[in-house]
Amino acid sequence: MSYANRPKELKRQLGSALRTRSSDPPFKRNTRKAVSARADRVAEWPDFEERRARATARRQEAIDTLAELHGQLRQHWAKNGITVHEARDDNEARHIALSIVRAAGAKRVLKSKSMLSEEIEINDFLEQHGIEAVETDLGEYVVQLRGEAPSHITMPAMHLSRQNIGRLFAKRLGVEYTDDPPALTQIARRTLRRQFLSAEVGMIGVNFAVAETGHLATVTNEGNGRMVTTLPRVVIALLGWERVTQSLEDLAQLWQLLSRSATGQRATVYLNLTGGPDPEGGCPQQVHVIVIDNGRKRIHADREMREVLRCIRCGACLNACPVYQQVGGYPYGDVYPGPIGAVFTPAREGVRSAPDHPFASSLCGACEEACPVSIPLPKLLLALRKQRTELRSAFDPERGLWRSFRTVMGSRRIYEAATAFARGVQFIWPGGPKKMVIPGWTDHRDPPVFAKRSFREQFDDRNAKPEGPENG
Amino acid sequence: MADSKRALQKVLAAALERVDAQLIVTSAKGVAAALSSLFDSLAAQTVAITNERELVDFGAVKAVVARSATAVVAPPSEKRAAAEAAEWKQRLAGADVGITSALAIAAETGTLLLPPLSPDQRAVSLLPTHHIALLSEDRLVPDIEALFAVWKKSERTDGNAVFVTGPSRTSDIEKELVLGVHGPQSLHVLLIR
Amino acid sequence: MAATPGRVHLFIPCFVDQFFPETGLATVQLLRRQGLEVVYEREQTCCGQPAFNSGFHRDAAHLAKRFLRLFRDAEAVVAPSASCVAMVRRHYGELGLQGEDASTWESLRTRIWELSEFLVDVLGVKQVPGAFPHRVAYHPSCHGLRELGILKQPLSLLRSMKGIDVVELNDQERCCGFGGTFAAKFSALSVAMGEDKLEAIEKSGASYVTATDDSCLMHLAGIISRRSLPIRTLHYARILAGESPEP
Numbered sequence: 001m002s003y004a005n006r007p008k009e010l011k012r013q014l015g016s017a018l019r020t021r022s023s024d025p026p027f028k029r030n031t032r033k034a035v036s037a038r039a040d041r042v043a044e045w046p047d048f049e050e051r052r053a054r055a056t057a058r059r060q061e062a063i064d065t066l067a068e069l070h071g072q073l074r075q076h077w078a079k080n081g082i083t084v085h086e087a088r089d090d091n092e093a094r095h096i097a098l099s100i101v102r103a104a105g106a107k108r109v110l111k112s113k114s115m116l117s118e119e120i121e122i123n124d125f126l127e128q129h130g131i132e133a134v135e136t137d138l139g140e141y142v143v144q145l146r147g148e149a150p151s152h153i154t155m156p157a158m159h160l161s162r163q164n165i166g167r168l169f170a171k172r173l174g175v176e177y178t179d180d181p182p183a184l185t186q187i188a189r190r191t192l193r194r195q196f197l198s199a200e201v202g203m204i205g206v207n208f209a210v211a212e213t214g215h216l217a218t219v220t221n222e223g224n225g226r227m228v229t230t231l232p233r234v235v236i237a238l239l240g241w242e243r244v245t246q247s248l249e250d251l252a253q254l255w256q257l258l259s260r261s262a263t264g265q266r267a268t269v270y271l272n273l274t275g276g277p278d279p280e281g282g283c284p285q286q287v288h289v290i291v292i293d294n295g296r297k298r299i300h301a302d303r304e305m306r307e308v309l310r311c312i313r314c315g316a317c318l319n320a321c322p323v324y325q326q327v328g329g330y331p332y333g334d335v336y337p338g339p340i341g342a343v344f345t346p347a348r349e350g351v352r353s354a355p356d357h358p359f360a361s362s363l364c365g366a367c368e369e370a371c372p373v374s375i376p377l378p379k380l381l382l383a384l385r386k387q388r389t390e391l392r393s394a395f396d397p398e399r400g401l402w403r404s405f406r407t408v409m410g411s412r413r414i415y416e417a418a419t420a421f422a423r424g425v426q427f428i429w430p431g432g433p434k435k436m437v438i439p440g441w442t443d444h445r446d447p448p449v450f451a452k453r454s455f456r457e458q459f460d461d462r463n464a465k466p467e468g469p470e471n472g
Numbered sequence: 473m474a475d476s477k478r479a480l481q482k483v484l485a486a487a488l489e490r491v492d493a494q495l496i497v498t499s500a501k502g503v504a505a506a507l508s509s510l511f512d513s514l515a516a517q518t519v520a521i522t523n524e525r526e527l528v529d530f531g532a533v534k535a536v537v538a539r540s541a542t543a544v545v546a547p548p549s550e551k552r553a554a555a556e557a558a559e560w561k562q563r564l565a566g567a568d569v570g571i572t573s574a575l576a577i578a579a580e581t582g583t584l585l586l587p588p589l590s591p592d593q594r595a596v597s598l599l600p601t602h603h604i605a606l607l608s609e610d611r612l613v614p615d616i617e618a619l620f621a622v623w624k625k626s627e628r629t630d631g632n633a634v635f636v637t638g639p640s641r642t643s644d645i646e647k648e649l650v651l652g653v654h655g656p657q658s659l660h661v662l663l664i665r
Numbered sequence: 666m667a668a669t670p671g672r673v674h675l676f677i678p679c680f681v682d683q684f685f686p687e688t689g690l691a692t693v694q695l696l697r698r699q700g701l702e703v704v705y706e707r708e709q710t711c712c713g714q715p716a717f718n719s720g721f722h723r724d725a726a727h728l729a730k731r732f733l734r735l736f737r738d739a740e741a742v743v744a745p746s747a748s749c750v751a752m753v754r755r756h757y758g759e760l761g762l763q764g765e766d767a768s769t770w771e772s773l774r775t776r777i778w779e780l781s782e783f784l785v786d787v788l789g790v791k792q793v794p795g796a797f798p799h800r801v802a803y804h805p806s807c808h809g810l811r812e813l814g815i816l817k818q819p820l821s822l823l824r825s826m827k828g829i830d831v832v833e834l835n836d837q838e839r840c841c842g843f844g845g846t847f848a849a850k851f852s853a854l855s856v857a858m859g860e861d862k863l864e865a866i867e868k869s870g871a872s873y874v875t876a877t878d879d880s881c882l883m884h885l886a887g888i889i890s891r892r893s894l895p896i897r898t899l900h901y902a903r904i905l906a907g908e909s910p911e912p
Contacts, residue, residue: 011851014851014853014854015853018853018854018857019853026646029647030646030647032836033647034647136654137644138642138644138645138653139642139644142644155643155644155647156644157644157645160645160646161646162645162646162648165645181645181646181648181650182650184645185642185645185650185652185653186652188653189652189653189654192654193565193654196654197558197561197562197565215633221640221641221642221653222640222641222642222653222654222655223598223640223653223654223655223656224653224654226594226598226634226654226655227598227654227655229632230591230594230595230598231561231591231595248620248623248624249617249620251620252616252617252619252620255616256616263643265637266487266490266491266580266581266637267581267583267616267635267637268637269491269636269637269638269639269640269641269655270634270635270636270637270640270655271634271635272632272633272634272635273632273633273634274632275631275632275633276631278590278591279631280590282557282590282591282592283557283591284591322839322840322842322858322861323854323858325839326854326857326858326861327854358720359846359847359850359851360847360851360854361844361847362807362840362842362843362844362845362847362848362855362858363718363807363844363845363847364807364811364839364840364844365807365808365811365812366807366811366838366839366840368811369811379759382717382718382720382756382759384720385718385719385720386720386722387720388720389719389720389721389722398719398721399721402716402719402721402724403724405715405716405724406716406724406727406728408710409679409710409711409713409728410710410727410728410731411710412707412708412709412710415679415710419679419682419683423683440848440849440850440851440852441848441849441852441887443852443853443856444852444853444856444888444891445852445856445859445884445887445888445890445891446886446887446890446891447887448680448684448685448883448886448887449684450683450684451683451684451685451686451687453686454682454683454686455677455681455682455683455686455689455690456677456682456705456707457686458686458689458690459689459690459693459705462690
């Protein structure tokens with residue numbers, strides 16, 4: 001599943017998604033359920049806004065002191081026997097992971113859900129080198145069997161129906177068709193258990209590394225995070241450079257906010273804190289952390305964009321986004337879809353890599369409202385739009401458009417002349433304007449009609465009359 | 473004092489119900505009977521239990537051994553051959569019930585803090601189909617913050633820790649709730665007076 | 666601002682001036698009813714938001730400076746458009762204004778309001794005379810709702826009228842899909858979002874939809890007209906001013 005060029009095709013993907021979606025697509029229903037569940041949990045905490053403000057401040061503080069926190073982490077890791085690797089980009093991360101697996105003499109890696117592992121596209125790479133990468137999170141397992149990418153940060157199979165999954169299992173696992181979710185889950189449980197018990201290497205994405213103690217925290221509801229950190233000999237933990245929190249108290253807050261914001265739970269079923277290899281020589285014998293940059297330091301260096309690194313990957317912004325609700329995650333063409341993706345992807349790789357992403361938003365602000373760490377996504381989208389403008393050539397037609405806009409709006413005389421002209425055209429050719437001027441507007445909508453007399457003209461007419469009948 | 477304790481227990485009962493876990497409050501003397509009745513309702517043939525001192529004191533080990541079904545008791549933590557370890561995991565995976573103690577439980581969410589255990593013993597709360605956790609009622613704390621405070625005070629904060637809130641679950645298929653994905657299908661908390 | 670102003674400057678955005686003058690006229694009427702002198706500064710044109718939203722800060726800043734100079738000495742500025750007011754109050758600060766422009770902004774942003782904010786929060790208006798015996802769906806335009814916290818104000822004024830049935834839709838805070846240039850750049854998406862909003866309105870049984878922003882209503886009206894839906898758009902100022910609906 002390669003993301004290399006897909007972000008550039010956003011507009012095309014969005015159009016195609018709208019044309020080909022069913023009349024009641026699953027992501028519409030499911031995002032709305034998620035929004036409602038989150039709202040219930042938020043309502044339970046009368047001090048929710050204070051908690052959110054505190055978490056925001058603590059998260060920002062962590063981002064601003066990352067170098068120091070990483071220093072603390074490495075001290076604990078050294079003491080507890082965790083091996084650290086630094087990866088500047090996805091390529092380095094992949095090679096490091098491969099070398100660990102090879103050194104362990106293993107042919108298979110059992111994975112617990114990790115967006116970061118998707119970001120570095122580890123699965124295909126391992127497969128190319130003869131190593132099987134098995135997804136164990138149910139939703140991830142399903143999309144892996146289908147050869148697809150996840151369509152949502154916390155609900156990978158959100159775009160699929162039970163019938164889709166039933167047919168998939170029947171075909172790929174050779175079981176009798178059923179579309180009953182408990183039965184389907186049992187099938188996956190049985191199949192994956194065999195894998196868990198014989199696994200040599202487990203791979204997790206770290207939700208948070210705790211600087212105070214060196215712990216690697218992973219949350220799951222299914223138990224696969226525990227499985228892959230308890231049973232195999234070797235554990236590989238992927239850590240995004242920014243996913244560090246200061247203390248256990250901070251972790252307690254972030255875990256609760258993550259649970260409530262992502263899935264409307266008060267707490268995920270499992271919070272697993274890995275301190276290091278088993279001191280008695282049991283499993284895991286080795287714990288490796290690969291700390292991955294892959295554009296995060298670039299974001300960090302940009303003062304304006306830095307605050308996006310507060311993200312705790314809850315997906316609440318996706319669920320709240322009216323654009324995401326219409327098209328789901330795939331059109332974004334990158335591992336992080338929705339509002340966070342629209343910022344994170346161009347911020348990480350430069351706006352040239354995803355030039356349309358910052359514009360695919362009505363800036364409604366529902367994302368910022370839902371974000372447990374108050375990331376001002378609309379403001380960041382606007383900042384990216386400005387960065388996009390700075391890359392436009394002098395001959396880019398949009399430059400001309402806004403220069404004209406400025407000229408027209410910069411003088412009342414010119415403005416009145418321009419609007420009088422437009423009104424005149426409309427008068428002479430009423431059907432004409434319907435297909436003109438603003439491309440795109442009239443594809444599915446009728447354009448507004450110029451009033452015969454503008455406000456200014458009518459105000460002048462009526463100036464003597466303080467109150468008159470308003471009949472337009 | 474007793475009133476606030478009872479009030480907290482009520483909050484806990486509601487919280488556990490919300491996450492599809494069961495709360496059983498019993499006296500120290502009632503533990504054996506409570507366990508026996510649970511084993512019956514779960515049709516438990518094979519039971520795994522950690523070798524924690526506390527479980528012996530609660531009389532849980534006795535109750536397990538007394539049951540005529542095949543019991544599986546966790547071996548002591550020591551270096552073992554790889555083959556033995558693998559066989560042990562298989563037996564655990566086939567067990568119906570796993571029993572552990574808990575360091576504390578949070579009333580607001582029903583979250584358990586499991587005790588620090590070796591990896592083999594940790595799997596007792598993970599691999600068998602059902603999980604039973606025993607703890608004394610004075611281990612009941614109000615919320616998750618308090619749970620973390622308990623852990624910080626305990627000795628092994630460099631080791632692993634596991635927080636458990638209800639049985640394993642997923643809503644990955646059309647957002648419909650299913651219990652028992654990879655971890656236990658059911659969770660039963662025995663709160664002992 | 667301690668005392669209520671006696672003299673109010675209107676800001677009528679370009680699209681209201683050209684497409685929805687009735688909204689402007691209704692605004693005038695509502696303000697005069699409160700005994701205020703209403704001033705319309707002829708040179709006004711645009712707050713610069715469209716350029717800003719498209720990433721063209723320099724062009725936006727040029728228009729922002731013009732706006733600030735025009736309204737610098739106004740006691741109070743009132744506009745029937747929440748998104749324009751939000752632009753001035755909040756986003757002008759992101760345009761790199763310097764010196765006198767910056768200090769003008771710091772001052773002016775405390776003296777500019779959306780109409781319903783002004784009537785309710787500043788003047789304390791609780792009651793509006795007249796009747797509007799229809800079911801009206803209220804759509805909280807996003808900038809007003811999230812940037813300015815406007816919701817209760819228009820609702821309270823509308824509900825004080827006789828015979829009116831104001832419905833708040835389920836998920837009312839979901840964006841209608843206008844979003845400025847988004848409406849043209851991503852038009853299929855914009856319309857899909859509008860259609861969902863209109864579906865909710867139809868389900869509510871409302872024959873009217875109202876909002877603080879004619880831009881939202883213009884977008885919805887475009888879909889309504891193309892699809893011949895039985896819903897009419899009407900800015901709330903026009904309802905409050907007693908505009909009787911066309912037959």
